[in-house]
Amino acid sequence: MKARLDEQTIALRAAREFADGSVVNLGYGMPGLCADFIPEGRAVFFQSENGMLGYGNLASDAEKDYEMINASDQPVTPLPGMCFFDSAAAFDMIRGGHIDVVVLGAYQVSEKGDLANWGRPGRPATGMGGGMDLAAGAKKVIVTMLHTTKTGEPRIVKKCTYPLTAARCVTLVITDLAVIEVTGKGLVLKEIAPGWTVPEVQALTEARLIPASDLKEIEL
Amino acid sequence: MKARLDEQTIALRAAREFADGSVVNLGYGMPGLCADFIPEGRAVFFQSENGMLGYGNLASDAEKDYEMINASDQPVTPLPGMCFFDSAAAFDMIRGGHIDVVVLGAYQVSEKGDLANWGRPGRPATGMGGGMDLAAGAKKVIVTMLHTTKTGEPRIVKKCTYPLTAARCVTLVITDLAVIEVTGKGLVLKEIAPGWTVPEVQALTEARLIPASDLKEIEL
Amino acid sequence: MPVNKVFKSCDEAVAGIFDGATIMVGGFGSYGGLPINLIVALSRQGAKDLTVIANMGGVGFELSKRIKPGGYQDLGVLFEHGQVKKFIGSVPALGGMPPDSPLERMYNEGRVEIEVVPQGTLAERIRCGAGGLGGFYTPVGVGTVVAKGKEKKVIDGKEYILEMPLTADFALIKAHKADTLGNLVYRRTARCFNPVMATAAATTIVEVDDLVEVGQLDPEIVVTPHVYVHRIVEVKQ
């Protein structure tokens, strides 16, 4: 059966990339869901650029504290060993290379790993938040997004037409159709959604995909 | 009777410059004595560049805590309302203009207010510590020093021959013989030690002194 | 004795903010660490032609209902009142919301200028200004619109752009506790931009949940030393 992954499943797949003991920052929107899918037995420390390291799950209604929010303005819960700091210190940590993985949403990713995730036509007053800092500073940049736009246009493109967040920063792209690694040779198609073929995914992708020799179905 | 002020008296005179509520940093050596001469009824907050604001007197032997030291490595006492911070934050405070007065020692001061207070012939391995930062950042730079060297050479000179700490930074010079203000017109002799005449002080001063219209004996 | 820094109301605390002033406003998003009582007082006070430096432009009361039941006030109120001529920040408006925030509306009508700054660069430009430095080189924004018109430099083979310091006439910030001298501590993620902005303004005005006596704050845990704080208002939660 041919299926597209839902947002929860994309987040689940992304969370599998979090190594034991790693420091992870989750961007605005879909990436935030990853917090609920940490693989069993792994310790992951979530950093949030508003000044917190080591927080827990999203808060239930009863737990909600509006002075305890992640960078998506969602109340989260405290965990032992966590700490708070100010915005300048948070970005020292980010630019200084102490974030192992950042998961970001995107409008477009190019075949070279360029990322466009903040500006779009008709909305000149939006901004990049901490996205540029995170894309420039994190060791590994994972993009989670839908493979195509609402109108079916590819988001994985030869060259970004939307304003860039950072050039050549993306490591891995996880969509509702595929897991794609950005390499020096180009975009390597590592995993594919159940029931989909390589030509079908390529048809929805502007950039050329190089099927991996060990290409497999997305594992969950 | 002709007298030279002793170090305690120089420090006492310098401390009279501390306005109520002011933030004061005391440099290495003689300036440290000022902490014991705060004028009655004035609140003065001492900042130390190793990361402390609002400390008290020098510690007695019984009070000594070697993790509670001023920038001259002398144990001092805590006061209510004080706080601690790191070296980078201490110098943000200094360069950011939050130190009202710094009192520094000097080898030489020039007629333009240039300060030389760290390097001297034969000791190439010494350093400026926080002196350059303080001289560049404080609103008012008071120099306390002996008027001449041990061999009788003037320390108030036309042009510093010792390595500079900062150019045109000194506001007021307090020596064992005089209180001298650095102005746009030159060095104004404001106060003179008991029993000394202007020509006598000028004779020990390389730079030209302009006697103030209200020149008086040093008041203590 | 030092001057009295304690004010009775937010209205008194924002007195003297002048037309054309540059104002930093603490917080992060549209709530949590935002000095909302000072913001609302400033909207009553009416100063105009302000340059506002804040992480986010706010959503305004109408849109806020989508975020939190019943809605809430945020920085949007200053734009609604037409008090701002320029906004400097990382998120003028949220792309995930309709284009109806007061700032976005005014921008689309050509009535306010926006300078968009990456969030970490914003924090660092403020720290740079607070620390009396002249500017810094950052890799963030290289190859993007942010680099436009800025000096570039290659250092050790890596590209950087020059960013300039930010300071302000006033900072409006939110802290958890203050002692009467002005030492501050914060609570959880309400810390965010508040301590950074507190250090960069000629006059820093803070609203706090609790005002305590001098000596009641552990000197080890003070985040903002009192030299940075000029006016304090207690607003009990």
Next chain:
Amino acid sequence: MPVNKVFKSCDEAVAGIFDGATIMVGGFGSYGGLPINLIVALSRQGAKDLTVIANMGGVGFELSKRIKPGGYQDLGVLFEHGQVKKFIGSVPALGGMPPDSPLERMYNEGRVEIEVVPQGTLAERIRCGAGGLGGFYTPVGVGTVVAKGKEKKVIDGKEYILEMPLTADFALIKAHKADTLGNLVYRRTARCFNPVMATAAATTIVEVDDLVEVGQLDPEIVVTPHVYVHRIVEVKQ
């Protein structure tokens, strides 16, 4: 689970420091905040050709007797052992003491290089390196020997010089308490350069008075978040 960061002894904690490494050493003067047990362990370990970044060069055991009855060890021991090829700091030697500190003697014999840096510039260069920035403009040192060979820039009519970031292979620091994850708090003026250096090294090694369990440190008062700490040794006072 995260790697175990707790080491049984200072000797184990300084293992792997290699010849030619750049090492930051916390503290301020010749005591108070100095990670003296790690320093002594490094002197036993014997790594050579080190570049040492520290605020002060130390006075060595002989001169220390003039400062504190009985004397004490400080950074001087690394120079006495001939382990250092270059020192970067604000006070290589104290002008008020005889020229007999181990660093000053070695310097006068041409056996060690010194780069003297104003103290605030030293702190900021380390913070700059820690924060992944490329350099900054400061007014400190303009018109002095410190400006020699450095790029100058006039910004808004004021002169600045360009200072470059500092980072290190290892930082040896002293804290008051650590939890087993590596979150740190400091005590009084023993804070000084320690938190700044902790953030700027590939491997940060800390000696602490007390090691506590995770959850024992209030998240509001942690000064150094655990991501910056790699090896911890408890040395009870």
